[in-house]
Amino acid sequence: xxxxxxxxxxxxxxxxxxxxxxxxxxxxxxxxxxxxxxxxxxxxxxxxxxxxxxxxxxxxxxxxxxxxxxxxxxxxxxxxxxxxxxxxxxxxxxxxxxxxxxxxxxxxxxxxxxxxxxxxxxxxxxxxxxxxxxxxxxxxxxxxxxxxxxxxxxxxxxxxxxxxxxxxxxxxxxxxxxxxxxxxxxxxxxxxxxxxxxxxxxxxxxxxxxxxxxxxxxxxxxxxxxxxxxxxxxxxxxxxxxxxxxxxxxxxxxxxxxxxxxxxxxxxxxxxxxxxxxxxxxxxxxxxxxxxxxxxxxxxxxxxxxxxxxxxxxxxxxxxxxxxxxxxxxxxxxxxxxxxxxxxxxxxxxxxxxxxxxxxxxxxxxxxxxxxxxxxxxxxxxxxxxxxxxxxxxxxxxxxxxxxxxxxxxxxxxxxxxxxxxxxxxxxxxxxxxxxxxxxxxxxxxxxxxxxxxxxxxxxxxxxxxxxxxxxxxxxxxxxxxxxxxxxxxxxxxxxxxxxxxxxxxxxxxxxxxxxxxxxxxxxxxxxxxxxxxxxxxxxxxxxxxxxxxxxxxxxxxxxxxx
Amino acid sequence: xxxxxxxxxxxxxxxxxxxxxxxxxxxxxxxxxxxxxxxxxxxxxxxxxxxxxxxxxxxxxxxxxxxxxxxxxxxxxxxxxxxxxxxxxxxxxxxxxxxxxxxxxxxxxxxxxxxxxxxxxxxxxxxxxxxxxxxxxxxxxxxxxxxxxxxxxxxxxxxxxxxxxxxxxxxxxxxxxxxxxx
Amino acid sequence: xxxxxxxxxxxxxxxxxxxxxxxxxxxxxxxxxxxxxxxxxxxxxxxxxxxxxxxxxxxxxxxxxxxxxxxxxxxxxxxxxxxxxxxxxxxxxxxxxxxxxxxxxxxxxxxxxxxxxxxxxxxxxxxxxxxxxxxxxxxxxxxxxxxxxxxxxxxxxxxxxxxxxxxxxxxxxxxxxxxxxxxxxxxxxxxxxx
Numbered sequence: 001x002x003x004x005x006x007x008x009x010x011x012x013x014x015x016x017x018x019x020x021x022x023x024x025x026x027x028x029x030x031x032x033x034x035x036x037x038x039x040x041x042x043x044x045x046x047x048x049x050x051x052x053x054x055x056x057x058x059x060x061x062x063x064x065x066x067x068x069x070x071x072x073x074x075x076x077x078x079x080x081x082x083x084x085x086x087x088x089x090x091x092x093x094x095x096x097x098x099x100x101x102x103x104x105x106x107x108x109x110x111x112x113x114x115x116x117x118x119x120x121x122x123x124x125x126x127x128x129x130x131x132x133x134x135x136x137x138x139x140x141x142x143x144x145x146x147x148x149x150x151x152x153x154x155x156x157x158x159x160x161x162x163x164x165x166x167x168x169x170x171x172x173x174x175x176x177x178x179x180x181x182x183x184x185x186x187x188x189x190x191x192x193x194x195x196x197x198x199x200x201x202x203x204x205x206x207x208x209x210x211x212x213x214x215x216x217x218x219x220x221x222x223x224x225x226x227x228x229x230x231x232x233x234x235x236x237x238x239x240x241x242x243x244x245x246x247x248x249x250x251x252x253x254x255x256x257x258x259x260x261x262x263x264x265x266x267x268x269x270x271x272x273x274x275x276x277x278x279x280x281x282x283x284x285x286x287x288x289x290x291x292x293x294x295x296x297x298x299x300x301x302x303x304x305x306x307x308x309x310x311x312x313x314x315x316x317x318x319x320x321x322x323x324x325x326x327x328x329x330x331x332x333x334x335x336x337x338x339x340x341x342x343x344x345x346x347x348x349x350x351x352x353x354x355x356x357x358x359x360x361x362x363x364x365x366x367x368x369x370x371x372x373x374x375x376x377x378x379x380x381x382x383x384x385x386x387x388x389x390x391x392x393x394x395x396x397x398x399x400x401x402x403x404x405x406x407x408x409x410x411x412x413x414x415x416x417x418x419x420x421x422x423x424x425x426x427x428x429x430x431x432x433x434x435x436x437x438x439x440x441x442x443x444x445x446x447x448x449x450x451x452x453x454x455x456x457x458x459x460x461x462x463x464x465x466x467x468x469x470x471x472x473x474x475x476x477x478x479x480x481x482x483x484x485x486x487x488x489x490x491x492x493x494x495x496x497x498x499x500x501x502x503x504x505x506x507x508x509x510x511x512x513x514x515x516x517x518x519x520x521x522x523x524x525x526x527x528x529x530x531x532x533x534x535x536x537x538x539x540x541x542x543x544x545x546x547x548x549x550x551x552x553x554x555x556x557x558x559x560x561x562x563x
Numbered sequence: 564x565x566x567x568x569x570x571x572x573x574x575x576x577x578x579x580x581x582x583x584x585x586x587x588x589x590x591x592x593x594x595x596x597x598x599x600x601x602x603x604x605x606x607x608x609x610x611x612x613x614x615x616x617x618x619x620x621x622x623x624x625x626x627x628x629x630x631x632x633x634x635x636x637x638x639x640x641x642x643x644x645x646x647x648x649x650x651x652x653x654x655x656x657x658x659x660x661x662x663x664x665x666x667x668x669x670x671x672x673x674x675x676x677x678x679x680x681x682x683x684x685x686x687x688x689x690x691x692x693x694x695x696x697x698x699x700x701x702x703x704x705x706x707x708x709x710x711x712x713x714x715x716x717x718x719x720x721x722x723x724x725x726x727x728x729x730x731x732x733x734x735x736x737x738x739x740x741x742x743x744x745x
Numbered sequence: 746x747x748x749x750x751x752x753x754x755x756x757x758x759x760x761x762x763x764x765x766x767x768x769x770x771x772x773x774x775x776x777x778x779x780x781x782x783x784x785x786x787x788x789x790x791x792x793x794x795x796x797x798x799x800x801x802x803x804x805x806x807x808x809x810x811x812x813x814x815x816x817x818x819x820x821x822x823x824x825x826x827x828x829x830x831x832x833x834x835x836x837x838x839x840x841x842x843x844x845x846x847x848x849x850x851x852x853x854x855x856x857x858x859x860x861x862x863x864x865x866x867x868x869x870x871x872x873x874x875x876x877x878x879x880x881x882x883x884x885x886x887x888x889x890x891x892x893x894x895x896x897x898x899x900x901x902x903x904x905x906x907x908x909x910x911x912x913x914x915x916x917x918x919x920x921x922x923x924x925x926x927x928x929x930x931x932x933x934x935x936x937x938x939x
Contacts, residue, residue, distance in 0.1 A: 040730070094733040367738075369907055395905030430735040438734055446606035449707045452688040453608045453616060567814045574808065574821055578828040585832045589839035650775075650851075 003232055006252040008245040010381040011237040012414045014170050014334065016209060021173045021293050021301035026181055028305055029318065035077055035103040035309035036345040037063065038090045042137040043144045044070035051101060055082045058112035060286055063101045066132050072145040073135040077288040077307035080105040091312070091330050091347055095340030103309065114284030119192045124151075127196065134280040135287040135348075139272030140164055140241070141331065143349045146273055150196045157198035159265030160251055163190055163274060165206040165213065166234060166241035169332030172352040174291035175271050177303040179206065179213035183220035186271055189278030191226060197267060201228045203250045204271070207240055208233040238334065239412040243268040245381050257408055272351075292346055294319040296329075296355035306346050312353050313342040321355050329354040333361065334413040368421035376415035376425060382408050386415040386425050393432040398439070401432050409433075475512065482511040596625045603644045607636040608687035609709030611661045616687065630654065635661035636708070667725045668706040669713070671699055675720035682712035682721060749880055752873075756884030762860045763892040764922075764929035769860030773893060774918060776851050783897035785844060786851050787890025791883065793833055793855050794864060797826045798882025801865035802875050822865050830856045860889055896925060 040046045045068030051057060057076040064074030080103045087097035117130050128147040136146045152158050167175040178186060194202050206214050217231040234240055234249050244255050246268060253264045261267060272290060279285045288308055292315065295301040299320035306315055312328050329336040330350055338356075346353070376386035385404055392401040406429060415425040600621035607617070612633040614620040623629035624645070631645040632654040639656065646653040656663060671682075671691075678696040690706045693699030701712075701721075713721050726732075760766060763773050776786045801822045809815055834852045838845045845852070855861060864885045868878040899921055908917050 090730065092730055092733075094728070094730060096728060096730050096733055098730055391902060391905045395902075397901065397904060400901065424738050427735065427738040431737050434734040438732065441732070442605075445707075446604075448705065449606040449608065449688050450601075450617070452690070452705060453606065454618075456687060456689050457616075566812045567817055570808055570812045570814050571817060571821065571824075574804065574824060578824060582828055582831055585835045589835040591838050591842070647778075 003230070003250075004252075005232070005234060006249055008240070008248040008381050009383050010379045010414060011239060011245070012379055012417050013236070014238055014417065016236070017171045017295070018173050018176065018209065021171070021295045021303060022176060022180075022212075024300070024302045026177050026291060026303045026305055027318070029307065029310060029315060031078060031105045031107060031109065031307075032310050032314040033104070034083070034311070035080070035105065035307065036088050036100050036311065037074060037077065037103065037309035038088070038098050038100045038345065038347060039064040039074050040090075040098050041074060041143060041308075041348045042072040042135075043142065044068060044072065046099070047071055047074050049085050049099065049101060051076075051082045051085065053082055053084050056080070056106075057082055057103065058110055060114060060288060061112045062133065062286070070145055070148055071132075072137050072147075073133045073286070074101075074308075075135055075286040075288050076101070076103055077309050078103070078105045079108050079110040089340060089344055091339055091344040091350065093337045093340065100345075111285075116284040117281050119195060119281050124196060131277065131280060133286075134284075136273065136276050136280055137287065137348050138270055139276065139290055139348065139351065140243075140270035141335070141349055141351060146269070146277065149267060149269070150193065152197050153262040153265065155265075157200070158262070158267055159200050160267075161190075161194055161197055161199035161202045162243075162247055162250055162266060162268040163202060163204040163271055164241055164243065164246050164268055165204055165210075165217070165231075165271040166246055167210070168207060168236070168238045168241035169334055169336075169352075170238075171295040171301075171354055172293050172332050173295075174293045174303050174351050176210045176213050177293075178271055178275060178291055179210070180216045182275055183213075183216045184223065185278050185282075186275045187217070187220045187224055187226070187229070188282060189274035189276070190229065191224070192277055192281055193269060193274060194229075199267075202230070204229070204231040205234050205240070205246050205250050206231060207236045209236045239381055239410070239414065242381060242410055242412060244410070257405055287348060290346075290348060290350070292350055293352040294355065295352065297322045297325050297357040297360050298355050306350075308348060309345045311343045311345055312339065312350075315346060316342075316353055316355055319355075322357065324357040324359060325355050326358060327356040329356055329361075334417065335411060364424065365422045367423050370421055370423060373420060375418045375420060379414040379418045381412060381414060382410055384409060386429075389432070390423060390425050390428050393428040396435070398432055398436050402436065406432055406436075478512055478515055482515060597621045599648060600624050600645065603637070603641060603648065604634060605636045605641065605707075607707040607709045609636060609707070609711060610687075611635050613660065624649070630657065632657045633660045635663050636666075638663040665725045667708045667723045668703045669701050669708065669710070669721050670703075670724050671701055672720040672722065673698055673700070675718050677718055677720075679717055681715040681717065685711045685715045687711060749876070752877055752880045753884035753887075756881050757888040757891065758929070758932040761888040761892055761929045761932075762864065762885045763889055764926040765933075766860075766863070767926070768863045769858045769889060770922075772851065772854060772858050773889075773896065773922070774915065775854070777893055777897040777900050777918075780894065780897045780901060782851065783893045784890075786855075787886075787893050788844075789833065789837075789852055790855055790858065790861070790889055791886040793826070793829055794861050794886035794889075795879060795883045796833075797822075797829050797861060798865050798868055798878045799875065800825050800829065802868060802873075802878040805869060818866065818869065819862075822862055826861050826865075827856050860885065892925065892929070896922065899925075 039049060045066075047064030048067050049063065050065050051061075051063045056079075057063060058079045059076060061076045062073050063076050063082075066073045082101060083104050084102045086100065086102065088100040088102065089095060090098045090100070117127065119127055122130070128150060131147040131150065132145060138144045138146055138149070165175050165179055167173070190202060190204070193199075204217055206217065208214070211233075214231055214233045221229050221231060232250060234246075239245055240249060243261065247261055247266050248254050251266060253261070253266060255261050255264065255266075276287045276290070280287070289305055290308065291303050292306045293301070293303050294316055298316065299322065302319055304315060304318065316328070328339040328342060328344075330339055331337060331352055332354060336352070336354055370387055370390060372387055374387065376390075377384070380386055386409075388404045389401050389406050389409070392398070392404065393406070409429050411426050411429060413426050416423065416427075419425060597618070601618050604617040604621055610616065612620045612629065614623055614629070620629060620634065624631060631649065631651060632642050634641055635656060637645075642656065643653055645651070676698050678693060678698060680693065680695050680699070682699060683691045683693060687709060688705055688707055690702045691699055691712065692702060708723065710723060713719075713723070756762070762768050763770065772786060772790070777783050804821060804825060805815075805818060809817060809821060830853065833855075834845075837852070864882050865878075868881055871881075873881055900918060903917060903921065906917075912920070
């Protein structure tokens with residue numbers, strides 16, 4: 001059956017460079033000496049560490065607990081000893097550090113006790129908690145916690161579940177190899193997701209430059225006997241693997257600005273995510289390893305099944321890097337980001353370690369002025385006007401850049417790819433976005449500070465008023481008391497009936513002061529003996545001696561004025 | 564001559580009456596400009612400008628009683644925004660009010676703190692928690708870095724620490740514009 | 746009827762108050778940094794100028810001329826315009842605080858806009874009747890707003906342009922204004938098809 005496919009706007013056709021790494025099967029990686037597992041690997045809150053340095057952990061043991069609404073757990077990738085829970089450089093362009101668990105493998109690779117789940121008999125909420133604790137996140141690159149996406153929309157069911165096997169970025173073949181070698185397991189994961197989302201149909205989109213993967217998935221579907229699941233070959237055009245673009249190609253739905261695909265009954269997952277969901281549900285294995293393509297400036301490009309936390313240079317060594325290697329790029333040549341060093345760990349977001357050299361990726365030619373040719377707008381798959389956003393990002397007019405829907409930019413790099421003036425457009429957009437976020441953070445904190453300051457002023461004012469009221473009430477009470485006493489005492493003490501019908505104001509005041517002084521005296525009498533009350537005899541002797549010395553001191557001083 | 568004077572006086576009287584009527588009829592309370600100025604100020608509430616808080620300073624600017632360059636935490640960018648809003652000339656930060664510093668938070672050395680509560684009273688945004696004779700600590704997320712707690716501390720146990728960049732607050736740099744070959 | 750249309754069209758395009766008559770340059774350079782303020786300034790000026798033209802015509806014809814003191818025109822018009830601006834500010838502040846905030850300091854600046862004085866004086870010089878005066882005032886201020894908004898749009902983009910350092914800021918804005926002025930003078934050529 002031929003399915004009607006749609007086109008998304010724009011896109012480019014870079015050289016794919018995929019065949020080099022698909023000749024050999026997926027290989028395992030020997031255990032490295034040290035695993036560095038960053039706790040913050042997914043979108044959302046930072047997981048809190050659950051282990052201490054020196055502790056022995058088993059493979060699959062949870063070392064970082066999900067925290068906050070949107071967060072995902074992290075697990076030990078192998079058994080061994082936790083050497084440290086410390087800041088370590090993370091695979092991020094900034095080269096900044098993040099809290100990581102450093103594990104020294106013991107070589108046994110012993111699993112902890114694994115808990116399986118039957119997804120058909122478990123309530124959806126528990127199932128989502130299970131997947132959160134299994135650390136399952138989107139493996140397409142965005143690392144969004146999958147459990148949060150596994151909720152059917154308001155209607156309780158979904159029309160189409162789109163599985164993303166397009167893998168449009170050049171050099172990367174990990175999804176391709178996964179579909180070739182593990183199609184049936186992946187399909188079981190897809191069936192589970194379909195059940196959780198109550199999806200009517202499932203469309204697996206695969207670019208037509210991967211005929212083996214299409215055939216393998218189709219064979220798996222036939223073998224499983226499932227209906228309503230279809231593997232669709234789609235035209236090869238970058239970025240067909242973007243979620244919105246793939247949805248557009250397969251269903252014809254264009255998700256508009258500010259809306260989500262679930263509003264239109266569509267949800268999209270990566271094939272790798274489907275496989276890790278299968279692993280979690282069927283075997284109880286959390287996400288501790290993933291497929292990573294090693295390509296670029298290496299003699300034997302290949303896909304590896306890599307434990308999370310493996311240092312990249314350990315991995316790349318297996319593929320034989322050429323001597324002129326000067327950088328690693330995480331991801332592909334279009335969207336990938338340069339790594340700050342060679343020993344940064346592989347994380348859940350690492351789909352590819354692209355080994356670079358000056359010869360393979362020469363420095364871009366110098367940036368020339370924008371000539372407003374509009375090529376970038378023609379290439380933009382998000383239907384934006386990159387030249388406008390560029391202009392306003394460049395002049396730091398961020399409000400205007402946002403008006404041109406800067407935040408709908410998926411940073412695919414098509415515009416930079418086609419720009420005849422070699423303008424690094426995506427760099428400008430990233431700069432603008434992070435600048436806007438930082439301003440929003442600042443605004444939020446200053447608004448918070450203003451509220452707190454105003455509340456403090458209000459509170460102080462209120463306290464002052466309350467205190468004044470209390471004082472006034474107390475004074476009134478005392479005055480009354482003194483007045484009644486004053487009226488009673490003279491009458492009783494003196495038969496001559498001292499004519500005091502009303503105590504004058506000054507008298508009342510004096511009485512008030514006397515009452516206060518009396519009270520103070522009493523308090524002092526109560527307090528004073530406290531710390532000299534029940535003392536040991538020797539301490540008392542000491543005090544007496546000190547007192548004697550103190551009394552003697554001025555006397556001595558007086559004795560020897562002219563000494 | 565007399566006619567000219569009469570005509571001008573007449574016009575002036577009529578217009579004066581209209582203006583007087585309008586100023587009574589369309590009288591408004593409050594100054595919306597203060598809100599706008601206050602929104603630009605960083606809300607550190609540090610008092611370096613010489614006013615007790617950001618809002619009093621905003622009011623003073625709106626009334627023309629204060630210069631726009633008295634806010635060190637707002638820095639040059641803040642002065643530029645104020646200059647834009649008020650149509651005044653940009654001026655560099657006045658030195659007598661302090662210098663622009665990197666954003667920082669106060670940190671209490673817990674070994675030295677004697678629990679005197681003086682800093683708690685000084686904090687304009689209630690970002691210090693603690694009680695008498697109990698160790699105090701600073702809620703870093705709420706601290707504006709105003710340094711008002713430094714002076715009251717009798718044992719000098721509070722220090723300012725610059726906020727370090729994390730992956731969440733890291734910003735992409737402005738792409739370097741290359742100098743073109745001639 | 747067509748003559749009225751020509752009064753408006755002529756005032757908006759052919760004899761554009763800023764770009765051809767070169768009147769009211771201070772707000773043109775001062776308030777054109779942002780599109781939003783330019784639009785607000787244009788609207789406020791349109792209101793004040795139209796009202797000012799009508800009022801000054803009435804004052805001229807029913808107070809100054811009968812008394813034979815036409816030589817007081819400039820003085821009287823300045824006073825009238827200043828008063829109108831003040832009243833407008835008060836009314837806007839009360840009825841639309843938002844617009845008042847947007848216009849901010851520029852509202853009182855209308856008083857110093859020489860176009861606002863120039864147009865009523867031109868009205869007298871061109872012997873316009875009341876309707877023509879109103880239309881001429883309205884057309885001129887629409888022309889002013891048009892030029893202002895166009896110029897603000899250009900200036901927003903100038904921020905990102907690679908302007909040689911000595912030309913940055915007001916200098917390049919002046920050059921741009923000159924080019925716009927040349928372009929608007931081209932409308933005088935519309936006459937050819939008459």
